[in-house]
Amino acid sequence: MENIHESRHERKHLLGKTAFILLSLPMSIIYFTLVIVGIALGTGTMVIWIGLPILLASFAMLWGFCALERQMIETMLRMPIPEYPPEVGPMTLRRRFGRYLQSGQTWKGLLYMLFFKLPLSIINFTFVIAVLALALGGVLMPLTYLVTNSVLQEIQRAGHSTPDITYNIGFLAIIANGHFDTVMFIHSLVGIPLGIAFFFLARYVINGLAHISGLIGRVMLGPDTQAMPTPKDDLYGAGSRSQRGYATQETNSQQREAPLPYARTLS
Numbered sequence: 001m002e003n004i005h006e007s008r009h010e011r012k013h014l015l016g017k018t019a020f021i022l023l024s025l026p027m028s029i030i031y032f033t034l035v036i037v038g039i040a041l042g043t044g045t046m047v048i049w050i051g052l053p054i055l056l057a058s059f060a061m062l063w064g065f066c067a068l069e070r071q072m073i074e075t076m077l078r079m080p081i082p083e084y085p086p087e088v089g090p091m092t093l094r095r096r097f098g099r100y101l102q103s104g105q106t107w108k109g110l111l112y113m114l115f116f117k118l119p120l121s122i123i124n125f126t127f128v129i130a131v132l133a134l135a136l137g138g139v140l141m142p143l144t145y146l147v148t149n150s151v152l153q154e155i156q157r158a159g160h161s162t163p164d165i166t167y168n169i170g171f172l173a174i175i176a177n178g179h180f181d182t183v184m185f186i187h188s189l190v191g192i193p194l195g196i197a198f199f200f201l202a203r204y205v206i207n208g209l210a211h212i213s214g215l216i217g218r219v220m221l222g223p224d225t226q227a228m229p230t231p232k233d234d235l236y237g238a239g240s241r242s243q244r245g246y247a248t249q250e251t252n253s254q255q256r257e258a259p260l261p262y263a264r265t266l267s
Contacts, residue, residue, distance in 0.1 A: 017210035024121035112220035138195025152178035
């Protein structure tokens with residue numbers, strides 16, 4: 001029972017990785033188009049002040065895309081990524097814009113969308129689709145030969161001429177001409193073990209590409225541990241009143257406890 005449970009767990013994990021790779025290409029195109037167009041448009045119209053709300057919306061959209069990408073990596077690839085600290089204090093538009101400019105999430109996320117997500121998605125999608133197509137094509141080769149012969153035979157019965165259709169499996173050529181050929185059908189059976197081999201290869205390819213994507217996402221979408229703010233930090237000029245009050249009380253108490261400079265002289 002434990003082995004069956006583990007095999008099901010591995011299959012679900014592999015399906016999650018495959019879904020992540022296949023979804024990465026369309027989602028990366030959406031990320032790239034919306035974020036880059038928004039930032040370029042906002043920067044170009046900054047002179048007439050229209051660009052400021054456009055940039056603010058583009059940065060907010062970028063943060064939302066980064067949060068979605070972190071969630072996908074954690075859920076589908078099962079690679080946890082630490083989140084950025086929450087906003088401190090009330091956030092006006094000015095402070096929010098300053099937070100976007102100062103936070104590493106903005107610039108690391110932008111670099112991730114530009115130079116990592118889109119190129120890596122294209123490479124991953126191409127490799128996975130190619131390996132899966134070879135695997136399915138090999139396993140279904142006998143069925144493909146039979147269906148192709150049947151279709152050509154029906155066309156020939158209608159009085160039309162049909163060309164020969166050739167399939168190549170390595171050094172073997174499979175020719176479908178509308179007439180069943182035992183030798184050609186045996187040749188098509190060779191595709192079954194080749195397809196199974198490509199299925200096993202696809203598993204390693206998907207695991208490797210998903211692991212690389214997860215590592216890059218963890219580095220580019222996660223916060224820098226050395227730059228994690230503490231409760232006493234006021235990185236964005238928006239420290240809470242309670243923190244500032246606590247710091248003031250602590251300073252006053254230290255001043256009261258400090259000895260007078262002339263107390264030792266009088267004694």
